[in-house]
Amino acid sequence: MESDTIPIIIDSGSKLTKAGLVNGVQPKVVFPSIVGRVRQRSVYIKSGQKSAYVGKEAIIKRGILNKRYPIIYGSVYNWDDMEKLWHHIFYDALKVMPEEHPFLLTVKPLTPSDDLRKTCQIMFETFNAPSLYLGNNASLSLFGANKTTGLVLQMGSSLNYAVPIVESQCLKSNIGVSGLGGILITEHLNEILATKGIKYFSHQELEHVRLMKEQYCSVLPIQKKEQNNLELNESDHNFIKNQKAQLFDSTEFLSIDEKIVFCTEPLFSPQYAEKTIQKIQKSNDFSHLSKKPNFEIGLHQLCIETIHSLPKEKQEIMFQNILLAGGHSMFKGFSDRLSNELLSLFAESKQQINIIAPESRQFSSWLGAKKFASLNNFHDFCLTMDDYDENGPYRGILKFNL
Ligand SMILES: Nc1ncnc2c1ncn2[C@@H]1O[C@H](COP(=O)(O)OP(=O)(O)OP(=O)(O)O)[C@@H](O)[C@H]1O
Ligand SMILES: [Mg+2]
Numbered sequence: 131m132e133s134d135t136i137p138i139i140i141d142s143g144s145k146l147t148k149a150g151l152v153n154g155v156q157p158k159v160v161f162p163s164i165v166g167r168v169r170q171r172s173v174y175i176k177s178g179q180k181s182a183y184v185g186k187e188a189i190i191k192r193g194i195l196n197k198r199y200p201i202i203y204g205s206v207y208n209w210d211d212m213e214k215l216w217h218h219i220f221y222d223a224l225k226v227m228p229e230e231h232p233f234l235l236t237v238k239p240l241t242p243s244d245d246l247r248k249t250c251q252i253m254f255e256t257f258n259a260p261s262l263y264l265g266n267n268a269s270l271s272l273f274g275a276n277k278t279t280g281l282v283l284q285m286g287s288s289l290n291y292a293v294p295i296v297e298s299q300c301l302k303s304n305i306g307v308s309g310l311g312g313i314l315i316t317e318h319l320n321e322i323l324a325t326k327g328i329k330y331f332s333h334q335e336l337e338h339v340r341l342m343k344e345q346y347c348s349v350l351p352i353q354k355k356e357q358n359n360l361e362l363n364e365s366d367h368n369f370i371k372n373q374k375a376q377l378f379d380s381t382e383f384l385s386i387d388e389k390i391v392f393c394t395e396p397l398f399s400p401q402y403a404e405k406t407i408q409k410i411q412k413s414n415d416f417s418h419l420s421k422k423p424n425f426e427i428g429l430h431q432l433c434i435e436t437i438h439s440l441p442k443e444k445q446e447i448m449f450q451n452i453l454l455a456g457g458h459s460m461f462k463g464f465s466d467r468l469s470n471e472l473l474s475l476f477a478e479s480k481q482q483i484n485i486i487a488p489e490s491r492q493f494s495s496w497l498g499a500k501k502f503a504s505l506n507n508f509h510d511f512c513l514t515m516d517d518y519d520e521n522g523p524y525r526g527i528l529k530f531n532l
Contacts, residue, residue, distance in 0.1 A: 137503040138226060140219060141236040141267065141496040142212075144201040145287030145312065146457065147185070148496040149219045151226070152234075152503045157496045159223040161185030165211040166195030184218035189334070197333065203288045204238050205418050206245050213252055220257065229258040232512055234503045236267040236495045237532065239284070239291045239305050240420050246532070247523035254518045261512040264530045265502060267495035268293035269300050271455035274498025275488055280451030281437060283468075284495070285458035287312040289423050292436040294448055300532070306436035309410065309423035310397055312458040316340045318406040319347070319393040323384075330378065338378040346373055346386050348462035349394045352470055394461055398428035398471060430471035446481070454487045455494035 141148040142163055150158030166188035168181050183191050200211035220228045233253060237246065246264060253259040268282040272295050282293045292306035320330055320339045330339055373386035396403035407425045416422055424432065437448045449472070454465060465487040472483045490497060502508065513526045 135232065137232040137234055137508065138220075138224065138228075139234045139236075139496055139499045139503055140216070141493075141499065142201060142215065143286050143457075144199055144203065147215065147219065148493055149224060150496070150500075151224065151231075152500050154500075156490070156493060159219070161223070162189065163201060163215060164188050164197055164199055165208075165214045166191065166197040168194055169196055170194075182214050184215055184222070189337075192334070203414055203416060203419065203423075204240070205242060206248070209248060209252070213256060216252070216257065228253075229260065231259075232261040232263070232503070232509065233259050234263045234265060234499045234508075236270060236499055237264050238286075238289075239266055239268050239293050239300065240302065240307070241532070242418065242420065243527065246527045246530075250513065250518065250523040250526050254515055259515070261509065261514045262518075263503070263508070263512045264527070264532065265499055266293075266300055266532050267499075268455065269295055269298065269531070270498035270502060271491075271494040272453055272498070273298075274494055274501050275453050275486060277451060277453065277486075279447055280453050280486075281433060281448040282453045282455055283429065283433060283459065285311070285429075285454070285456040287458065290429060290432065290456075290458065292429075292432045294436060294440055294444070296444060298531070301440065304436060304439045305421065306432045306439075307419070307421045307423045308427070308429060308432045309407070309416075309425040310400060310403075310429060312340075314403060314406060314410060315347075315394055315396065315458075316343050317410065318396055318403040319343050319390065321403075321406055322389050322393050326384070328377065328384065335378050342375050342390075343393070344460070346375060347391055347394050349397065349464045349467045350392050351463060351466055353398060394464075397461075397464070398430060398467060400425055400428060428471070430468055430475070433468070433472065434475065449476075450482050450484045452483070452485045453494075454485065455491050457492040459487070460492050 137152045139150060139152055146160055147163045148157035148160050162185055166183045188195060188197055198208060198211055200206055200208045200215055206212050220226055253262050268284040268291060271284060272280055272282050278298045279296050284291045284293060288311045290308040290311055294301045294304050316339055330336060370386060370388055370391055374383040375386055376383055433452060437445050465485050469483055469485050513529050518526050
């Protein structure tokens, strides 16, 4: 492959952007999908500095910025910021000329067509992309796992999607959407910390809580019976007893207890996070989504309801091929718990359950996209600049198998 034809893969999530050239083993850059605009124009005009910062730089310079995430709950919220984020990927992070590379951009299941068209328009008209492919992130995750049929549980920061795919065709009208995403568990952990007198509010503090969640939290193997009565074995108790987490901007440490470790329980029993769910529902508008996210059922139920919405003859193969994908599926014990929940519900029947949990699934969409863009005939699936000029974005997006 000529260096100037190497595709660029971008998986922009509501929390994290993963990007890199197709010849990388993993995404070359992973950074927060955050854009910060300098609050006072006079500050950057006088100092000759930039008017906006993206990702880690935006966090470092937070004092002088208004910060926003351009993607919120499955949809692009601010296109100027989205364009800034893409600009940063090309020119600062990957140091490539976008007009020299084909692109593969991942999109979420059920992304509104307006967002798809606008993405095409910016890629071709602003960045002069020679060719573009938009791929459904769940289908790409499945492709990366060498499968063409299965139920992908795509778990990200904002939403989780249960996506049935049959012979590479995504069954869009059967997709299940859950609001029990990464943000919810981070916020729920924050609520638990507040009951211990640790009150965190700022973006930086919440980032600290997110990292604490990723480092210390895991999923119980079976459903907990009562809030304060966890049935743990001795090694679990010892593990928890010895953990201490440093507090934000402090030399003090917090002892990690069972409430903190198992703050993940709402993934299967959402009633434990009632307060956090209400807060998220109140402060977010989900009206742009074609399917309202469900906050009432656990993720095992989401899988079952999605599979049961399919014709009978397709159900068995789905239960046998449940693929976990996305950073939020990385909790220790998550795969076993999901399996236990499903098995206990089907104890009477002969239904086989098989959950596939690839090791690098926090990058599953990016890795699947990389594999797809490495196909010899990848170019045939792309929309070229000529196609776009001839047909425009309305007809252009019909080329993608979304
Ligand atoms: N090791 C880990 N254990 C638990 N959670 C993790 C781990 N690593 C990442 N996460 C969580 O996964 C989420 C990020 O996942 P991912 O990168 O797939 O989402 P995203 O692409 O930003 O969001 P979305 O696809 O919803 O727009 C965050 O909530 C993060 O805290
Ligand atoms: Mg994502």
